[in-house]
Amino acid sequence: MSKSDKYPSESGRRRFVKGVVGGATLAGVGAMGSATVNTLTTAGGVGGGSTVAMTIAKAGGPAPRGLPQIPVRVTDDGFIEGVWPDVTTVEQEGQEVEVAQQDLGGRLYSGEWFQYCGVESQENVQPNFESDNLFRAVDGPPYDWQSETYEGGDRIHVDDFDDYDSWGNGIGNDGVGKPALVRWRSEEAGTDLNALVIRSERIEAAAEEDDWVDASTDQGFMAYLNVCTHFCCIPGYKELEESSRYDAADGSYCVCHQSVYDPFTLEEALFIARPRPD
Numbered sequence: 304m305s306k307s308d309k310y311p312s313e314s315g316r317r318r319f320v321k322g323v324v325g326g327a328t329l330a331g332v333g334a335m336g337s338a339t340v341n342t343l344t345t346a347g348g349v350g351g352g353s354t355v356a357m358t359i360a361k362a363g364g365p366a367p368r369g370l371p372q373i374p375v376r377v378t379d380d381g382f383i384e385g386v387w388p389d390v391t392t393v394e395q396e397g398q399e400v401e402v403a404q405q406d407l408g409g410r411l412y413s414g415e416w417f418q419y420c421g422v423e424s425q426e427n428v429q430p431n432f433e434s435d436n437l438f439r440a441v442d443g444p445p446y447d448w449q450s451e452t453y454e455g456g457d458r459i460h461v462d463d464f465d466d467y468d469s470w471g472n473g474i475g476n477d478g479v480g481k482p483a484l485v486r487w488r489s490e491e492a493g494t495d496l497n498a499l500v501i502r503s504e505r506i507e508a509a510a511e512e513d514d515w516v517d518a519s520t521d522q523g524f525m526a527y528l529n530v531c532t533h534f535c536c537i538p539g540y541k542e543l544e545e546s547s548r549y550d551a552a553d554g555s556y557c558v559c560h561q562s563v564y565d566p567f568t569l570e571e572a573l574f575i576a577r578p579r580p581d
């Protein structure tokens with residue numbers, strides 16, 4: 304194992320679990336980012352407000368907080384889907400509004416986790432948007448294995464991740480986790496929701512020790528919204544050689560301003576969800 308291995312297998316597991324259990328990492332997330340969003344968005348609209356999301360941790364760079372996690376499950380026929388919360392009606396600011404939220408793994412999982420960077424205006428984060436929730440391969444993915452296996456729009460299947468404990472592409476270490484770049488709830492939508500799915504032994508191990516990881520992952524699969532919380536670029540997991548210069552070769556790296564995220568450390572992040580437009 305090289306010194307540059309940021310996520311050695313044993314300590315990697317501890318990091319993952321600690322980040323979750325130690326909810327202490329309730330980062331004031333981005334005090335700056337939050338305050339800015341708050342100022343800009345509390346004046347009008349409903350369906351937003353402060354929310355505590357589970358995120359893959361920000362590990363470096365200017366991003367104010369991590370990327371929100373998308374709970375996943377494997378369907379009976381082996382396809383991977385994201386869980387969209389149950390839809391309920393609540394009262395906010397004197398108005399009745401529909402929200403997508405449910406208890407999951409001892410936490411409140413909410414559609415508000417995805418209301419930033421303009422995503423809040425997309426129809427596919429509206430609570431009642433009809434979608435099958437299956438992850439579908441993007442066109443032109445950065446991973447050879449994915450372009451050799453799927454056409455854009457194909458559902459991704461557990462059998463295609465059999466080599467997840469050894470997969471590598473020459474960036475960082477092999478066997479960290481096998482990715483697929485996907486879109487979610489986007490088949491009937493005007494704008495894609497971009498997500499990244501990873502299958503990893505580290506996630507499997509963490510799920511044995513923590514209720515949230517157990518509830519939000521399945522057979523080693525986890526997912527997150529792939530929209531940088533800094534200025535909304537699309538980060539890349541094991542995409543660019545230069546990510547090694549920022550200690551991110553086994554993580555997620557945003558080339559725009561060198562923010563780094565760690566998919567194997569989950570932590571709470573407090574931020575202000577932008578209201579959905581009426």
Ligand code: FES
Pocket residue numbers: 364365366531532533534535536557558559560561562
């Ligand atoms: S680091 Fe600036 S947009 Fe990602």
